[in-house]
Amino acid sequence: MGLYKIMIVDDEEEIRLGVIKKINWEEHGFVVVGDAENGKEALEMAEKLHPDVIMTDIKMPFMDGLELGKKIVDLMPSTKIIIFSGSDDLEYAHQAIKINVIEYVLKPINSIELVEVLKRLREKLDKEYDDKRNMEILKKHFLESIPVIREQFLIGALEGRITKEQWEEDEKKLGLDFISNYICVAVINIDGLPIEQDSGLVSISIKNMVDETMGNYCDFISFPYIDKIVVLSSFFEKDNIIKVIKGLDEICKVFECVFGSTISIGLGRVSNDISAIRLSYNTAQSALSYRPILGNGKTIYIDDVEPDNSIQLQFDEQDEIKFLNSIKLSNEEDIKEAVEDIFIKIEDSFVALERYRIYLMEVLTAMLKLTQSHNIDIKSIFGENFNFYTYLEQFNSIGEIKGWFIEKSLSLNEIIKKERVNSSKILVEKAKEYIKNNYKDFEISVEKLCSNLHVSPTYFSTIFKKETDMSFVNYLTNVRLEEALKLLNTTDDKTYIIATKVGYQEANYFSYVFKKKFGISPSRYRKN
Template sequence: MNQYTVLLVDDEEEVFQVIMKKLDWESMGFSIAGYARNGVEALEMAEELQPDVVMTDIKMPYMDGLTLCKKLKELYQKVKVIIFSGFDEFEYAKEAIKIEAEEYILKPINSNELREVFERIKVNLDKELDEKRNIDKLREYYMESLPVLQENFYTSLIEGRIPESQIEKYVQNYQINLTGPYYVVTVLHISTTNPENVPIDPFLLTVSVKKLAEEQLTEKWNCRTVTYLGDILVIAQLSDVDSVTHFTDDMDRFCKMAKRVCKATVTAGIGHVCNQLSQLSLSYHGAKNATSYRVLYGNTRAINIAEMDPQESVDEHWEEAYIEKILKKVKMGEQEPLEEAIAEFTGQMAKTRMSLQNYRILVMELIAEIFRFGSNNQINMDEVFGNNSDLYNQALQLESTDALGAWLKENCMKMQRQVTNERQDTTKSFVTRAVEYVKEHYADQELSIETICSYLNVSAAYFSTVFKKETGKTFINYLTDYRMEQAVDLLLTKDEKTYIIAEKVGYSDPNYFSYVFKKQFGMSPSKYKAGKLGEK
């Protein structure tokens, strides 16, 4: 039997206990994932727990139940919402219908009524889940939903095989609506290592994730979704360049949803934004590179190449695949894959019957690409090669491809160390700026993760990953801890009212400040102050 999770929200703890005892949740196919005492806390918990059902009271401090429901529906379209209240008023019921609540129940809650409500919801949840997992339906959907001509057009664009002068003709002939004005390609890569016990083969798992992507992303981002070389490609249309940060956050939420709904481990690699269909192949190139960074930042998340490699330009495109692969491994920071890429390159050179002239051209292109890469990644090339001004002739004097490989390995490893150190310094600088911003603006009541991401000009998904990796805390937890530290200092050194201290540390509502303080220290601000002063 499928099991679903429930998040309870009410400011009275005894209500939790009554609801939890009224039903045999496990036998009904549900479990209580947690409970929150107000809407603000519930939103934070929902991001972590990803509940299937949220059951909430209307009248609560800091954020009422109706506002909570609206925000939940905006963030998690599939969540089922039950509202229970002591208010038997038409306006409340009408508002509940407007926000697509599953049920509106009046207190006191009757056990039989509550059981019937959850039985109905489970039927709907099972139906939705079965539709996504039903192998026959997935196969039928796949066979019927992909017009061959359009699929070929999209993949040809990605491969850069359509001349720019011919693109408009194909768009009209195949009745394709790609008006932009901006585009970005995303690669949805499904990991196959350590797969979960999913009763579906990899091919149909790809179909399941693709179908979910079309359901969740098509309307908002006007996407085109195709399968390509084992991955899923999403071609999104943007109204402006800056909206790519919001798109990145949506893709991050999608990866987590795919994990929960399809049991698939998905990494979303997001390429550079472009303004011409002929540049989609370059955006795809960046998106493919972005998925490689999952070895550093983990999977089940969105990775934007512009945030990983800000210096990488959408106009860059290495003509020779083997040189591109070597420099890509330099970026990744791992020695063994770099050595393998160099060995593959020199091995291919040894097999190829190449004229002396072609060999000289190849060495010249190799050195040019290395220096272009170094320039784009702020590598000090003098530290790599010394003050040697005649590298070309030095490389030509090497007597074998093995000798060239050894020379290339030595210098690429020097570059690799610089790239790794630069990335670490950049990440630390990134987090340091965020921490300094908190210290300067913690009293700002509007300070939020959106505020600081706007200041840093990054997506919330990338910021959250890096910040937690470096500090061990989420941004919200860090901000709360810092505000509480300042509040304690003010309590013990200043003779001011609690509401004044609350305002000084960024809380507009003194009651909510007291609630957070008590949650942090186990007692109210006044008792904490009395206890500390009494110890002196």
């Protein structure tokens, strides 16, 4: 570990510099990266320097050490605070404990005592960093949390939120690398239980039965989802689905023997593509809907009750997210690639013409929803009296349709980009107007402004800095000081009156900020 960064804060320059010179900091594992004479200045400095430790006096003008400590805890919770004070007042000590101050040192500061403080502090920091770097601890925590992470990952796959790429990246570390050539999802439904039975405990029992039984028939994993148990099975040959059905039927029999009631199992379509887990899950749910016809207490395989339309052309949630994100956020090349991906599916599928039309209508519907969500006039993209079904008849090839989608996607992208730039400028202009009307408010803050504008502080700060080349605080300070200059030039108001008129409660702090900006105090500026 390198040297830990430390800041010294005290309004008395002699004490501040004395502390810096007294200690051989590097020898004890530290480097002084900055010093400040008040809490406000220290806070601004800390946001830039990100020190590991701040040593601060309690009593200072503009912002005392305790208030500085509170703000640092909020902004940089890992930064350690050391308080030094000329008072052994228990109330100070009590407040210091509340903000997790790690050392409370009484003035006058004794270099021997300070060295001991630094030794303890270094040991503490070393241990914290060692713990963070300790891969065994991290590995242990990860392994303990794997079952929960895996379950959430599998649920994400059922809901169509996990891409094939994500699965391939994470399957090994989540223990899902047992998946072989084919997959299939089964959904176990409790048909009914006596009142005295706890459904939660029964679900656990069903999962245990699955885990004890299915290993004899296939590779699998089971997990609870909503009010059912889901079984994801995998096997090498497609015909092995017969074994899976036998295993599931065995579970139905065991359950009826143990509980005197029935469970039914819906078995979805088999696929050789991991991204089809959602489709297999949905068709397993469809299989369960045949219970009123076929009866409870058995496994219902979707291919037994519905014709196999698995060579389906589907514009699923992941496809939609990828496509719309490219329109909203990407460049021309990425948009063309996203449209190409959509049409690769068409070219690889051999389905009826009507299925192509439905698929393209789903793609178009996603574009229309995006257009509406940005309040863009649909006519400006698609023209007057647009009817896509009629429009399709005009095209002579898939290539022409693809070209049309690329053209409309690029038009939509251009309008959204302009809208984003315009909305950013409008937001910044509103912020400037707010500051202009409220700079006299002592309590004006970025949070207060953002509450008024109905945006998040993080988003606002990014946009404001990008548009104005300065932070909210710097801009507000400039506005206040420009107003102060006007008042100094055009009125006989005292400095403390001008301070309050431009939003500073303390005349001393106003003078400090003014001098820092212009290199001269307000009173001297007026004389000159």
